[in-house]
Amino acid sequence: MGICEDRVVVVTGAGRGLGRAHALAFAAEGARVVVNDLGVGLDGTPGPDNPATAVVEEIRAAGGEAVAHGGDIASTEGAASLVTTALDAFGRLDTLVCNAGFLRDRMLxxxxxxDWDAVMRVHAKGHFLPLRHAAAHWREEAKAGRVPEARVVQTTSGAGLLGSVGQGNYAAAKAAIVGLTLVAAAELARYGVQVNAIAPAARTRMTEQVFDGLQALPEDVSPLVVWLGSAGSSGVTGRVFEAEGGRLTVMEGWRPGPSESSGDRRTPAEAGEAARKLLALAEPPQPVYGA
Incomplete structure (x- = not known):
């Protein structure tokens, strides 16, 4: 008996890399898996095949249950059909893992x-739309008295948390996913839904050209994703985790630092003087990747 026995899990972008590792890991823990992949290249252009079918075959060969979904989850139709596929194939939906994405790196x-629009679409919209349709289903379940133990795992990045030179579009999209995660965790808790995000670091076809020497494997990230997607993660929501190799880190986001109040409106010079005093008391920011 695995920790996801009988749960139905959807993983987007699951044909290769992190998504494939997540899908296989969920199946190994007893989940029935919907494997989504559009089969595109690194830059989002159409590829010659759809690797989702190959992952489904891997899961079935190991004794698991899985179906493929080849729709575009950054479209309303594709995201809606993703949820419908899970319900038609397995009768329920318990966990959504949003992982799909690609890169089009350029200096600003x-x-x-x-290239800005394409990356924002697949990452930001491609996380929002599946979440929106899954949440609508779970809300209806809760209203019908069947409150789910639903889980959502979003995929951000160190680029979205700290910035990354040459990846302005990607960093902006991944930062948007963090904001979406926080809002969704607050809004959906009443329906039995927990929403968290991971910032993974692993050697995939997306990262091997960006980070030389990165040796951590996608399979090193998946155990945390599987746990977050299980009923065993009860009470954990609105959190962001960084995962690389055997290292897990709870990322702590914006929170108030040094502050000073004035009874009167400041002049620009006075505002600048106050800001410099506060900056001298504040923690220095973490460096931007590649700076």
């Missing part, structure tokens, strides 16, 4: 509008 002065 060379970043084209279409």
């Amino acid at each position: 002065v060379n970043l084209d509008e279409k």
Whole structure:
């Protein structure tokens, strides 16, 4: 008996890399898995095949249950059909893991509008739409008296938490996912839904060209994702975890630092003087990746 026995789990972008590792790990813990992948290249352009089918075959060969979904989860139709696929195939939905994404890296002065829009679409919209449709289902279940033990795991990045030179579009999209995670955790708790995010570091086809020497494997990240997606993570929501190799870190986001109040409106010079005093008392920011 695994920790996800009889749970139905959807994983987006599960044909390769982190998503594939997550799907296999959930299946190994007893989950029935919907494997989503559009089969695109690193930059989001169409590829020659759909690897979701291969992952489904791996899961079935190991004695598990899985179905493939090849829809575009950054579209309303694709996201809605993702939830429908889980319900039609297995009769329920317990966990959603949003992982799909690609890169179009450029320095800001060379970043084209279409590359900004494409990356924002697959990461930000591709997390929002599956979450929105899954949440609507879980809300209806709760209203019908069947309060679920639902889980959502979103995928942000160190780029979204600290910034990353040459990845302005990707960093902005991944920061948006953190904000979405916090709001969803607050809004959906009443329906029995927990929402968390991970910032993984692992050697995949997306990262091998960005971070030389990164040796951590996708399989090192998946145990945390599986636990967050299980009923055993009860009470954990609105959190962001960094995972690399055997290291797990709870990331602590924006919180008030040094502060000073004034009874009167400041002049610009006075505001600057006050700001410098506060900065001298504040913790220095973490360095941006690649700076």
